[in-house]
Amino acid sequence: MGSRAGDRLLNVNGLGISLDRRESGASINFISHAHTDHIAAARSGNILASDETSALLGAYRIKPKKLEDEKGWIKLLDAGHMLGSKQLFVSDYDGGIDYVYTGDFQMQKSAIAKQIQTRKADVVIIDSTYPRPEFRFDDREEVEEAMGIWIRQKMKRGIVLFGSYPMGKSQELISIINGFGITPVVTPRIAEISAMHNSLGAGLDFLSRDMDSERTDEALSGNFVGIVEAGKLREAAAAVSAAHSKRVYTASATGFAKLYRMGTDVQFPLSDHADFWQSVDYLNAVSPSLVLTYGGSQDVFAENLAKVGFKAMPFGEFRQDGLKTIEARWHSAKRL
Ligand SMILES: [Zn+2]
Missing domain, CATH: 3.40.50.12650 (Rossmann fold)
Incomplete structure (x- = not known):
């Protein structure tokens, strides 16, 4: 899927945050975990990642330059996916909105990763690896x-x-x-x-x-x-x-x-990802007003989440600029 306008950065408190990608104009580059499809920005500066992820990037001969001052409005939450994998939780003071970005995650406890942490947020930006409800992972x-x-x-x-x-x-x-x-x-x-x-x-x-x-x-x-x-x-x-x-x-x-x-x-079928129904469990725990689907299958995942009752849209269609409430942003995006 080609990138669309708005498909790039999460803008919070005047800073653009890249989410597991290298994007021009990013002030902060968040790397959720050390899998190669998430580390394109690892050689840029201002890396936000767990200490474990930073250490594991050494496997690719990368020594990340970490963000100098960690901001008080940013928190990293365990994602359950692999050692050091984190979600990004940020509070937008301007709009009073809490965002969480999952990266790759799973709800079941795996052998190595810490169990996922869930925290209430207004907007969830969720990984779209398994966007369809038709199959479920076994226990x-x-x-x-x-x-x-x-x-x-x-x-x-x-x-x-x-x-x-x-x-x-x-x-x-x-x-x-x-x-x-x-x-x-x-x-x-x-x-x-x-x-x-x-x-x-x-x-x-x-x-x-x-x-x-x-x-x-x-x-x-x-x-x-x-x-x-x-x-x-x-x-x-x-x-x-x-x-x-x-x-x-x-x-x-x-x-x-x-x-x-x-x-x-x-x-x-040993997976480190949430299937569709685990994603639904996750969203029920976080209880967001709006779900933004992220990654290659964001369109189909948003459609399927809407069918089970969530207000959901692809991240690429979300407009943040100048609108103070989620409702306004949602309606603005829907008009396009
Ligand atoms: Zn991964």
Whole structure:
């Protein structure tokens, strides 16, 4: 979706705040968490982010220049998505309006992230990753239990390899697999990011090895669970199978498993995002007068939220300038 007028900054107290994007004219660049699709502004100045997010940006060789004076009208709230992920809560003194921007978030407690915090706000700017009500994520406990059963079964017969996103999801997988009493073997890149998580208190137990090495290595002598970058899974599975002369079982663990075939032996719908109905739960807790949907699917998400009773519109259509009340802004936008 192309950007539209007004699709750019949140303007509060005379300052323009960019939300997980690089935008011209931003006085403050908010980075909600350390996933690569949210850090385009990380090399700009005046970064607003949690200490954990700032530290994890080191994985991309970025040392962010943080905002010098944190403003009293800004608060960061936990988002539940990954280590250090935050929502942005700001109070506009001029209009007396409280805004909250979610970034990526989830309502369920994950293995690594802190549980989400909710706080009453007048306007919610909400992530649109899962804009449709048709599917729901399963309960995390059920998904994790199914993973444990499958892993134990397959380890009797061969090697288990997960393909995973290196930042965030891999550490969650390590934590879940540790819960089954297993120390997974990971690639050097995943090990580097996991060590950063440990220096922030994550307490993960993992081994870093070349899994397709033919050298005898105690960690690789029996059947083991490995985690590799998702894009390298197919290649890694063939190499590991050849090196150890064993069957390799492949797995993926992502919310997109609900929508797409992942091409692995098994796919677990383990998501770090809110589905549509979790978003509704979130909005009921925050109880806003107006919902602004944000991101690639903002139009369809706004339509679907309107169908279940929220006053909702795409962020790109919202007009803030010169109008003091939410009602006035809403009606002004609707006239366009
Ligand atoms: Zn994310």
